[in-house]
Amino acid sequence: MKMRICCTTCPNECELDVEVDENKHIISAVGNKCPRGLTFAEKEVVDPERVLASTVRIDGAAHNCLLPVRTDAALPLRLHFDVMRQLAACAVSAPVKMGDVILPDVCGTGINVVASRSIA
Ligand code: SF4
Incomplete structure (x- = not known):
């Protein structure tokens, strides 16, 4: 499955195009300017979080x-x-x-x- 995820970790708000397997593991990701974007995407795929x-x-x-x-x-x-x-x-x-x-x-x-x- 392919997903587009907007990293909200910093004001850059990078858009990542990620490919996810059936176990919700990220196979590939492009668009993040730093490693934190991948960490955000991994969390977003499995159990997304936001400040309420x-x-x-x-x-x-x-x-x-x-x-x-x-x-x-x-x-x-x-x-x-x-x-x-x-x-x-x-x-x-x-x-x-x-x-x-x-x-x-x-x-x-x-x-x-x-x-x-x-x-x-
Ligand atoms: S990937 Fe890195 S640079 Fe881009 S929004 Fe996330 S934290 Fe900021």
């Missing part, structure tokens, strides 16, 4: 608003829906500092959802 960004309800803030949050590391895409469901049921109380952990160890991954900004 969203918002949660915040109570007691100076202005009614939503708190922007994100995972503190790339999270497997297969878990994003579960985490979004948890975030939809989540509310925090102001004040919140950027980096505060909002949901720890999501889905047992060791990855936390943290506040992306401070809100008084």
